[in-house]
Amino acid sequence: MIWETVRLSLTSIRRNVLRSFLTLLGIVIGVAAVIAMLTIGSGTTEKVKSDIAKLGSNLLVIRSGRPAGPGGPGGLDQVVRPLAEKDVAALVAHLTGARAISPASQKQVRVIFGTESLTSGVTGTDSAYLDARDWKLASGRPFSDSETRSGTGVCLIGETVRQQFFGAGDPEGEIIRVNRTSCKIIGLLEPKGYTGFGQDQDNVVLMPLHAYQRRIAGNRDVDNIYVAADDRTPTSELLPRVEDILRDTRRITPDREDDFSIRDMTQIADAMASATTTMTGMLGAVAGVSLLVGGIGIMNIMLVSVTERTREIGIRLAIGAHEKHILIQFLVEATVLSLLGGIIGILIGLALAGLASVTLAIPFAPSPAVILLAVGFSALIGMVFGFFPALRGARLDPIDALRHE
């Protein structure tokens, strides 16, 4: 009997193709919007997460100057005391729970090879930097400790720099000029791609800190210190230890505030991921409202359908249909309709999300749970919004219904 009714409703949907299509439209648009929003949203969340993972996971970044907060970063009265190598040395000597500690100073500098030139982010650092930033070499070798100490003119380049100067060729052993000094390429960094903020992470040149300080910066400052926590130590535990050691080496008396700031990248990652998740939820909810509108569309059309087919209902009742037969017939019809709309909507939504993932360069992340939910929800909408019209049809008086023109 149920199968019979489903067949019947499919027949009646097929007989009114245009109207069925118009009925579906609301649900199709609603479901497509929900699916597209949620899929694009979770793709964005994934992208943000992986971007932040690229910055290095479980990472603390220390800068000079008071932390941003009430009163703003630093004061006009306060001369910012830069970080120095002795701060790094103190951390290396006393900090427990760190996997890697590395100083880094950077600057945008013109890099030249032959007749080609490129403005790159040049970083002066040591051999622990790659470990701290979770970065690997595609080829070549990192700086040796002696190179770091003596400030030899050697460097590691990112993929963008290689492509600019050497195409697909092997850059090792070539000499490039970085701000009037020359340095020999000893290795190629693995590509990292763009950050979520559109910054090319592969347009970089790494060189020993001393070489950078002497030949490029012209001072002995350290801009940042990167501290990567080991697997057993959460960054939240590491952070106060770092603060204690730095206050100590920088001789900051208890009555004075820190003259440096420590940023916890894990916290930032969590905050950003939860922000995008909230955004996704909100967009999904907005799209969900359009689904509701689609449901009202179904109710409207089903009411029209019941009125239009009053005579048919009369005939069916006269020849022995029970109330429940008519009720089920229209209920199934509404459910099949909105389910059909849901399925079409899912396909369109996924197509839109696929398109967006290509143009926005985010991962395509369809969620089976969301798709299943959309299927169930559209069926539910059909049942809920189809119930009232169906009941109205089932309750018709057969004599009145037969007399209906």
Added chain:
Amino acid sequence: MASGATLISFDKVWKSYGQGEARIHALAGVDLAIRRGEFVAIMGPSGSGKSTALNIIGCLDTPTAGTYSFEGIDAGRLDRNRRAMLRNLYVGFVFQGYNLLPRTTAAENVELPLIYRGVAARERRNLAMQALAEVGLVGREHHTPAELSGGQQQRVAIARAIVTRPTLLVADEPTGNLDSARTHEIMELLAKLNTGLGLTIVMVTHETDVASYAQRTIRFLDGRVASDTAKLEVA
């Protein structure tokens, strides 16, 4: 062949509409008995209560007062769904306007009452084909009503009415929309079903030559039975 046991009986049946001053009595105390196998014509002026009586006979409607019994069952006091079951099991309907489902083939239309009986698809198709053959519509099974003439549509409707092998066939002006040649074909068919299958037929008509196919004519006037005569001769 008016010889069977009583199938239908009206005992002081009233059917009233409206309230107070505006109250209308479509039926005003009708007493009536129809036996199994009879072919009865109901005649009378417009508004005399013919269709009202027929709807009660077919268990589509219930009396306001009095008792209507069908097969000894007090059908006038059954609820909607029980009456639906009664109609499905015992009654076939033929209407003036055919009342076939549009855009639905003749065979599917005829199958319809069997669906509500829970008959399996293959068996339904066989029974529908058989009923269509009985009304002389072989070869038109897959035509929709729009592709059939009025006479053919009424034959489909008759096939739909008899496919369940009902006890009773009620027909409200079944030839009202047909020309005289088609009218006589349909009436021949009904007479054949009456004699061949022993089907009890109650039919409303305005035409005396249509009524002449019946063995008995009941005339209504103002909601009452005015006359009840056996075999009316053609004038």
